[in-house]
Amino acid sequence: MKASFPWRRFALAILLVFVAGCAPDRSGVYQGYIEGEFVYLASPLGGALVHLAVARGDQVQAGQLVFELEHAAESAAVHEAENNLATAQAQIQDLVKGLRPTEIQALESQLAGAQAALKMTAAELARREELHGQNVVSKEELDQARNQRDASQSDVDRITADLATARLGGRTDAIVAAQGNVDAQKAQLERVKWSLDQKQQFAPTNAIVQDTLFRQGEWVAAGGPVLVLLPPGNLKTRFFVPETQLGQIKIGAPIDVTIDGNTNVTPATISYVSTQPEFTPPVLYNEENRAKLVFMVEARFAPADAANLHPGQPVDVKLRP
Numbered sequence: 001m002k003a004s005f006p007w008r009r010f011a012l013a014i015l016l017v018f019v020a021g022c023a024p025d026r027s028g029v030y031q032g033y034i035e036g037e038f039v040y041l042a043s044p045l046g047g048a049l050v051h052l053a054v055a056r057g058d059q060v061q062a063g064q065l066v067f068e069l070e071h072a073a074e075s076a077a078v079h080e081a082e083n084n085l086a087t088a089q090a091q092i093q094d095l096v097k098g099l100r101p102t103e104i105q106a107l108e109s110q111l112a113g114a115q116a117a118l119k120m121t122a123a124e125l126a127r128r129e130e131l132h133g134q135n136v137v138s139k140e141e142l143d144q145a146r147n148q149r150d151a152s153q154s155d156v157d158r159i160t161a162d163l164a165t166a167r168l169g170g171r172t173d174a175i176v177a178a179q180g181n182v183d184a185q186k187a188q189l190e191r192v193k194w195s196l197d198q199k200q201q202f203a204p205t206n207a208i209v210q211d212t213l214f215r216q217g218e219w220v221a222a223g224g225p226v227l228v229l230l231p232p233g234n235l236k237t238r239f240f241v242p243e244t245q246l247g248q249i250k251i252g253a254p255i256d257v258t259i260d261g262n263t264n265v266t267p268a269t270i271s272y273v274s275t276q277p278e279f280t281p282p283v284l285y286n287e288e289n290r291a292k293l294v295f296m297v298e299a300r301f302a303p304a305d306a307a308n309l310h311p312g313q314p315v316d317v318k319l320r321p
Contacts, residue, residue, distance in 0.1 A: 028318060028319065029316045029317065029318050030239040030240060030241055030297075030316070030317045030318070031239060031240065031314070031315075031316060031317075032237050032238050032239025032240065032297075032314070032315050032316075032317050033237070033238060033239075033312060033313060033314050033315060034235060034236075034237055034259075034309050034310060034311050034312060034313040034315060035235070035236050035237065035238050035298075035311060036210075036230050036234055036235050036236075036311035037230075037234040037235075037236070038210060038228050038229065038230055038234070039204065039205075039207065039228070039229040039230070039231065039234070040225035040227075040228055040229075041066065041067075041201055041203075041204070041225060041226060041227040041228075041229055042201075042220075042223050042224055042225045042226060043069055043198050043199060043201055043220065043222070043223075043226070044198050044222060044223055045069070045074075045195060045198050045199060045222050046069075046219070046220055046221050046222040046224070047069035047070045047071065047199060047219070047220060048069065048070045048217065048218070048219050048220070049067060049068075049069060049214050049215070049216050049217060049218050049219075049220050049226065050068055050069060050070050050216065050217075051067060051068040051216065052066075052067050052212060052214070052215070052216045052226075053065050053066050053067060053068070054066050054067075054209045054212070054227065055209065055212065056209055056210070056211055056212055057208070057209060058208070058209045059206075059207075059208055059209075060203040060206070060207055060208075060209060060229070061203060061206055062202075062203055062204065062205045062206055063202050063203065064202060064203045065200060065201075065202055066201055066202060066203050066209075066226075066227055067200075067201055067226050067227065068199060068200045068201075069199040069200075069220060070199070071196055071199035071200075074192060074195045074196040074199060075196060077192040077195070077196075078189070078192045078193055078196050080192075081185065081188050081189040081192045081193075082189060084185045084188070084189075085182070085185040085186060085188075085189055088178070088181045088182045088184075088185045089182055091178050091181070092175065092178040092179055092181075092182055095174055095175050095178055096175060103166065104163070104166055104167065107159060107162055107163045107166055108163065110159050111156065111159040111160060111163060114152065114155040114156045114159050115156055117152045117155065118149070118152035118153055118155070118156050120152075121145070121148040121149040121151075121152040122149050122152070124145050124148065124149070125142075125145040125146055125148070125149040127145075128141055128142050128145040129142060129145075201226070201227075203229065204229075205229075205231045205233075206231060206232070206303075207229040207230055207231040207232070208229070208230045208231075208232075209227060209228070209229060210228040210229060210230045211227070211228040212226070212227055212228075213225055213226055213227065213228065214226050230311070231303070232301075232303040232304075232306040232307055233300075233303040233306070235300075235301055235306040235309050235311070236268075236271070236298050236299060236300045236301065237257050237268055237298070237299050237301070237315050237317060238296055238297070238298050239296075239297055239299075239315070239317040240294040240295065240296055240297070241294060241295050241297055242292075242293065242294050242295075243277065243293035243294070243295065246273070246295050248319060249270060249273050249295075249297055249319075250270065251270050251271065251272070251273060252269060252270060252271075253269070253270045253319070253320070254267060254268070254269055254270075254320050255267070255268050255269070255270060255299050255317055255318065255319055255320060256268075256317070256318045256320060257299070257301075257315050257316070257317055258315060258316045258317075258318075259309070259313055259314075259315055260313065260314050260315070260316075266301060266305050266309070267301075267302070267305060268299035268300060268301045268305075268317075269299055269300055270297060270298070270299045271298050271299060271300045272297065272298040273295060273296075273297050273298075274295045274296040274297070276295075277293040277294060277295055299317070
């Protein structure tokens, strides 16, 4: 334990030197650096990278194609789903329309024949009833004529009902089931179209291609980032303010940022103030040591002002009066 004590004192000294380096000078200028919030663009589905449309350092516009994965299986699935939907829609149309016109005409012809037969058997029954009253025909012949008339009437009733059903179309429950199948096929088509669409990825916003993580022909796992994008609006500056001056920092306040090697001043707006001190030495918070506490502050640039900035650049930050 005694041998490690000097190392702890040495580490503490390094922390104190670092804090002193982050402290402002007498002119009220704070030290910091440019930070970028990167966008890692990926596809939720895996596949071989068949087309990489951009290179590192390129400027891309929102909606521009940036990469494409192989999609033969997804294209085939879309074609199959479209055929299945067309079949389901044809089935429900057939149910709603009922039988074809030629089938309706056939039933109408059968009905006309049955009605003619009924007319004949009814006339025969009337004739035999008259003859039976004159004791010319027997009761058995009369009953036979009546049975033939009843059979003809049954044929007329049956064909009439068949014709009415044919004109109505399918049953309600069959139509509802067919409509459910159409809806299911539509949902399936939407799913496979979504899968096909995910094999092509487009820039979500104007940005710089910070890096490309795969080469054309390589296999990309599902969810694996292929590109790293940096939109100008995602650039910000981080700087450090002592605890004693933290009360001057207000979210939304404007600041002036100067880049090393450039005398131009870039405006920014404070967007975040850390709730915890940074680089705090492991000592008690007495009055002397409290002056060594610093808090991280972030400020964002307008996209147009951030166009020429790069992550990692050291900056000097000055609060406006």
